[in-house]
Amino acid sequence: MENEIFEIISHGGNARAFAFDAIKAAQEGKIEEAEELLKQAQEELDIAHNTQTKLIQAEINGHNLQMNLLMVHAQDHLMTAISEKNLIEHIVGLYKVLHEK
Template sequence: MSTELNNNEMEIFEIISHSGNARGLAFEALKEAEEFNFEKAEELIKQGQEELNMAHKTQTKLIQAELNGVPSEKTLLMIHAQDHLMTSMTTKDLAIEIVELHKKTQKN
């Protein structure tokens, strides 16, 4: 590994951790929506968004460092973190839509 590369394992693990938390909260929200506990479901989605915000903040920090000439080593772990973040963002978005569908179902 070149000494010029910046190995950011702690930041990578932050992205993975916060992303995983967000995805888990989205699935918890879906379970609450199935029971028509919409207030709880929406709170869980909000908490998940906060986790995603933290992961995104760390991702942005790494991107800014690279733009400022301090590249990160491109590792399988980094790719995994990015994949984890994007999957969690999609899961949260789908959870929002499914909660709304459960609300419509309850009205009918």
């Protein structure tokens, strides 16, 4: 289970990095690059979410998964990454409008 937890943390962190790189690209007027970075962020989130789903399914199927601080951290990290990526998509959209004018 520990490997899965670190996978969630790692891919969540990668997603956040791609998303924040997308803001920087959008600020520089590189909208296509920003949109590609957001796609990469989503791919990382999908991997993390799939891992999270596997852990949930294991618990549903009777495997006793002990909740610990590392698991809580992974969940927090993933949810924050999802939230930030969603907000950053809107910010990139605003930059797109600004650069079109």
